[in-house]
Amino acid sequence: MEEYSVVGKRIPNRDSVEKVKGSAIFIDDIKLKGMLYGKILRSHLPHAKITNLDVSKAQKLIGVKAIVTAKDTLRERFSISPTWADKRVLENEKVRYIGDEIAGVAAVDEDIAQEALDLIQVDFEELQGLFDPLEAMKPGAPIIHDSVENNISKVIHLECGNIEEAFGNADLILEDTFTTQAQAHCSLETHSCVAVYEPNGQIKIWVNTQAPHALRQRLSLILGVDASKIHIITPFVGGGFGSKIDLEPSQAISVLLAKKSGKPVRISNTRKEQFEVTRIRHATISEMKFGVKHDGTIVAKQAKVIMDNGAYNSHGPAVLAYNNVMFSTLYRVENIKYEGSLVYTNKNWGGAFRGYGDPQASFGQEVMMDMVAEQLNMDPIELRLKNANNPNETTANKVRITSCGLKECLRQAKEASNWDEKKEKKSKYRGMGVASMTYTGGGSKGSGLNFSGATVQMNPDGVIHLLVGATDIGQGSNTILTQMAAEILAVDPGTIGLTASDTDTTLPCMGTFGSRVTYCAGSAVTQAANDLRLQILENAAEMLEANIEDLEIKGKKVFMKGSTTKLVSYAEIAANSFYKKKKPLIAHGYYNGPEVTEDFDPISYRGYPSPAMVFATHIAEVQIDPGTGKVDVIHFVTAHDVGKAINPLLVEGQIEGGIAQGIGWTLTEDLKFENGRIINPNFHDYKILTIKDITKITPIIIETIDPNGPFGAKGIGECAMVPTAPAIVNAIYDAIGVRIKDLPATPEIVFQGIKQKELR
Amino acid sequence: MKKKHQIQTTVNGQEYSLLIDLKKTLLEMLRDDLNLTGTKKGCDEGECGACSVILNGKVVNSCLVLAVEADKAEVLTIEGIHRDGDLHPIQRYFVDSGAVQCGFCTPGMILTTKAMLDEIPDPSEEDIKHYLEGNLCRCTGYSKIIDAVNVAIKHFK
Numbered sequence: 001m002e003e004y005s006v007v008g009k010r011i012p013n014r015d016s017v018e019k020v021k022g023s024a025i026f027i028d029d030i031k032l033k034g035m036l037y038g039k040i041l042r043s044h045l046p047h048a049k050i051t052n053l054d055v056s057k058a059q060k061l062i063g064v065k066a067i068v069t070a071k072d073t074l075r076e077r078f079s080i081s082p083t084w085a086d087k088r089v090l091e092n093e094k095v096r097y098i099g100d101e102i103a104g105v106a107a108v109d110e111d112i113a114q115e116a117l118d119l120i121q122v123d124f125e126e127l128q129g130l131f132d133p134l135e136a137m138k139p140g141a142p143i144i145h146d147s148v149e150n151n152i153s154k155v156i157h158l159e160c161g162n163i164e165e166a167f168g169n170a171d172l173i174l175e176d177t178f179t180t181q182a183q184a185h186c187s188l189e190t191h192s193c194v195a196v197y198e199p200n201g202q203i204k205i206w207v208n209t210q211a212p213h214a215l216r217q218r219l220s221l222i223l224g225v226d227a228s229k230i231h232i233i234t235p236f237v238g239g240g241f242g243s244k245i246d247l248e249p250s251q252a253i254s255v256l257l258a259k260k261s262g263k264p265v266r267i268s269n270t271r272k273e274q275f276e277v278t279r280i281r282h283a284t285i286s287e288m289k290f291g292v293k294h295d296g297t298i299v300a301k302q303a304k305v306i307m308d309n310g311a312y313n314s315h316g317p318a319v320l321a322y323n324n325v326m327f328s329t330l331y332r333v334e335n336i337k338y339e340g341s342l343v344y345t346n347k348n349w350g351g352a353f354r355g356y357g358d359p360q361a362s363f364g365q366e367v368m369m370d371m372v373a374e375q376l377n378m379d380p381i382e383l384r385l386k387n388a389n390n391p392n393e394t395t396a397n398k399v400r401i402t403s404c405g406l407k408e409c410l411r412q413a414k415e416a417s418n419w420d421e422k423k424e425k426k427s428k429y430r431g432m433g434v435a436s437m438t439y440t441g442g443g444s445k446g447s448g449l450n451f452s453g454a455t456v457q458m459n460p461d462g463v464i465h466l467l468v469g470a471t472d473i474g475q476g477s478n479t480i481l482t483q484m485a486a487e488i489l490a491v492d493p494g495t496i497g498l499t500a501s502d503t504d505t506t507l508p509c510m511g512t513f514g515s516r517v518t519y520c521a522g523s524a525v526t527q528a529a530n531d532l533r534l535q536i537l538e539n540a541a542e543m544l545e546a547n548i549e550d551l552e553i554k555g556k557k558v559f560m561k562g563s564t565t566k567l568v569s570y571a572e573i574a575a576n577s578f579y580k581k582k583k584p585l586i587a588h589g590y591y592n593g594p595e596v597t598e599d600f601d602p603i604s605y606r607g608y609p610s611p612a613m614v615f616a617t618h619i620a621e622v623q624i625d626p627g628t629g630k631v632d633v634i635h636f637v638t639a640h641d642v643g644k645a646i647n648p649l650l651v652e653g654q655i656e657g658g659i660a661q662g663i664g665w666t667l668t669e670d671l672k673f674e675n676g677r678i679i680n681p682n683f684h685d686y687k688i689l690t691i692k693d694i695t696k697i698t699p700i701i702i703e704t705i706d707p708n709g710p711f712g713a714k715g716i717g718e719c720a721m722v723p724t725a726p727a728i729v730n731a732i733y734d735a736i737g738v739r740i741k742d743l744p745a746t747p748e749i750v751f752q753g754i755k756q757k758e759l760r
Numbered sequence: 761m762k763k764k765h766q767i768q769t770t771v772n773g774q775e776y777s778l779l780i781d782l783k784k785t786l787l788e789m790l791r792d793d794l795n796l797t798g799t800k801k802g803c804d805e806g807e808c809g810a811c812s813v814i815l816n817g818k819v820v821n822s823c824l825v826l827a828v829e830a831d832k833a834e835v836l837t838i839e840g841i842h843r844d845g846d847l848h849p850i851q852r853y854f855v856d857s858g859a860v861q862c863g864f865c866t867p868g869m870i871l872t873t874k875a876m877l878d879e880i881p882d883p884s885e886e887d888i889k890h891y892l893e894g895n896l897c898r899c900t901g902y903s904k905i906i907d908a909v910n911v912a913i914k915h916f917k
Contacts, residue, residue: 010858012855012856012857012858012860013855013860013861015860015863016854016855016860016863017847017855018863019860019862019863019866020838020847020851020852020854020855020860020863020866020867020870021798021838021839021842021851022796022797022798022799022837022838022839022866022867023798023839024863025797026797026800026864028791028797028800028801029791029797031795185898186896186898187862187864187898188800188802188808188810188862188864188865188896188897188898188899189800189802189862189864236862236863237862238800238862238863238864239861239862239864239898239899240862241898270804271802271803271804271805271808473862474861474862474863474899475861476861649858650858652858652903652904653858653861653899653900653904656900656901656903656904657861657898657899657900657901658901659901660898660900660901660902661898661901682803682805682807683803683807683808683896684807688896688898689901689902690893690894690896690902691888691889691892691893691895691897691902691905691906692889692890692893694889694901694902694903694906697901697903
């Protein structure tokens with residue numbers, strides 16, 4: 001294992017000092033001269049036609065400076081892909097969920113803006129609302145989007161091998177249905193933006209987005225303005241988890257209001273608004289069928305999934321694709337069938353959320369694996385080891401696996417959790433459960449794009465400056481990317497200047513999602529840094545009249561090997577280049593991989609092209625209170641194959657944060673809908689974990705050193721959210737013999753399960 | 761016409777005389793009138809703790825406190841706890857332990873930690889969880905926050 005000076009070290013987030021001082025600027029901290037406050041009038045009905053919209057009374061209210069409606073837009077539709085575009089930033093024809101934007105108001109203060117909303121007259125013709133995807137799919141159900149038959153936005157079919165024959169040859173067949181619920185991201189910072197529209201048509205917008213370059217393109221389309229006229233700046237983001245990837249209508253509305261009023265306009269969601277109207281995790285119903293041999297070989301598996309899209313596409317089709325790919329890729333199974341349907345309902349649109357369809361797939365699959373293990377009287381870890389993926393394999397669904405540490409994850413998690421010992425000495429109401437996962441560790445090129453750019457330059461004084469398009473949303477990309485550059489250029493990472501996530505100055509990066517930044521932005525950074533390193537050596541060779549092979553770098557100086565006196569400093573090299581040779585020292589890197597082969601079928605998602613897959617195993621230990629059904633998660637042992645941990649401290653941070661969200665999704669988080677309205681839109685009634693609920697976590701980092709990843713690294717951001725639910729639910733079964741197949745496993749559900757068992 | 765009230769308040773050791781709208785919250789006063797934007801608005805309804813400040817020695821959700829209640833009172837915000845340009849030890853340990861990810865909950869978390877240590881120099885794990893329960897974090901899962909707090913406890917012993 002190669003030893004590095006900086007890569008692999010536990011270095012705190014480089015932004016931490018600003019953040020602990022309270023001087024890190026978030027969007028709401030930005031105050032511009034003459035800034036107005038924007039508020040949005042949203043539909044209070046889940047499904048209705050708009051028959052009349054009259055803003056005249058609101059316009060007369062003193063303090064109101066601008067009002068915009070659909071008439072002020074080009075009425076373009078958007079989504080993350082043009083083929084799925086179905087949402088307008090302002091509607092004046094039809095509303096499809098409680099939250100659809102109808103008008104935007106900018107006023108001198110928030111109170112007046114709010115008052116103005118009440119003065120806007122909207123008349124509706126109410127339509128029947130559809131809140132259950134099964135109802136929405138039925139023939140004869142009202143249509144939510146014109147010409148989308150049966151409200152089915154997307155269907156994915158995948159078949160590998162011969163599924164019927166394989167089930168025919170199985171020794172044992174198990175079938176069951178699993179459901180997972182929606183989830184709210186609950187970033188501590190709500191959606192917020194400040195927009196400025198200059199008289200010359202230049203647009204500047206400060207916004208807490210995970211993908212500024214993508215947002216620029218989308219705003220360009222919606223506003224009918226060249227992308228180059230739009231400058232997006234993302235200082236800091238108070239949490240994303242997928243909620244801040246797409247274009248948020250309020251972002252376009254703030255620009256429209258800024259244009260109309262001639263003043264900067266801020267729009268910030270209230271917490272209630274954030275819960276009520278923003279995207280959520282897609283809820284799913286999955287029918288699964290597994291066929292196995294007595295020796296534990298899974299010969300066939302099948303999933304039929306119905307995914308609740310909500311009112312608009314957002315990431316829906318891609319999330320369904322991931323649900324398919326991850327179900328199909330985990331384990332060496334030759335015969336696979338996947339049928340997925342993405343169904344519109346009149347509820348919050350499903351969007352990107354940590355794990356992106358994989359937690360949903362993992363829940364059903366990993367509980368099925370435990371059910372199989374029980375039937376075969378086989379240890380659940382042994383069953384998984386028997387079917388585990390190996391490095392350098394291509395799966396039946398043609399996904400290329402490069403590095404793979406799944407078996408190592410299983411073995412190390414087993415050992416660290418004292419699995420055998422604890423299974424032998426079982427105490428009442430205590431149990432252990434295991435679950436594994438796979439995910440993309442470098443984003444994917446399923447859409448044809450997976451780009452990230454970086455620029456590394458040496459300033460005239462010899463100091464290194466890094467510019468990256470990638471956005472740090474708290475996960476630490478700023479830190480690990482400078483670590484990578486620092487390693488290659490042999491400097492202290494703290495001395496590297498950094499510009500990130502600014503569309504005017506940084507090369508484009510698709511965004512922070514898909515657990516792609518370490519791999520993709522890292523690849524761009526290493527490319528650029530290696531190029532600059534070569535330039536430095538070439539210059540030094542010239543200045544020292546030596547050959548490059550005879551030189552080495554140490555402490556920002558280039559030495560003749562073996563000499564302590566024949567040297568030239570970075571500062572001298574820079575001065576020589578800039579002022580004598582009149583050449584800047586600058587290099588670019590751009591990643592857009594992997595190569596997409598003909599194995600990839602964009603209809604079935606067979607051959608889904610990710611540059612590297614990641615794997616993990618979680619083992620949960622739970623203690624159950626039989627009197628209340630409360631599940632206490634005592635310990636989580638987690639082994640994650642990350643290729644190479646650029647910064648183990650930050651990798652642990654992602655694992656620990658992901659597990660907390662996973663535990664919440666499994667046990668306590670439940671968005672309650674009533675006729676399309678979320679009736680628990682606050683932290684009191686929608687329960688995320690507090691510090692009191694913390695569980696002991698033993699994070700094990702498995703380094704498989706991916707052959708293509710930067711320093712061998714792959715992604716981690718979303719992974720810890722994926723196997724948490726099945727690990728806990730399998731532990732519950734081990735503890736009390738109650739099989740949970742529907743999330744969340746609230747105390748009521750667990751308690752009922754215990755009582756039902758007692759009655760038998 | 762909005763009713764306003766003249767108040768004298770001390771924030772981070774500095775005295776201010778301010779004309780305050782009666783319905784303004786302490787959070788709004790700090791952020792808007794005094795430009796102390798380190799204190800964050802996470803929910804504006806007292807449930808997330810991002811707006812935690814120390815008022816007359818007690819930690820409060822400043823979104824639930826009327827600004828006029830700061831009249832003749834002392835307020836400590838995140839901007840006021842560093843020592844002569846250096847980080848306060850609690851701030852230093854939050855940095856070093858990896859307890860800071862997005863940073864939005866961090867000011868509130870640090871102030872509540874300080875308030876706890878001012879009251880109980882040697883808190884048990886139960887005490888820590890009790891004090892910090894009202895400060896939500898969605899990024900870290902709290903593990904490294906507890907690490908940071910434990911190091912701070914050792915420091916102050």
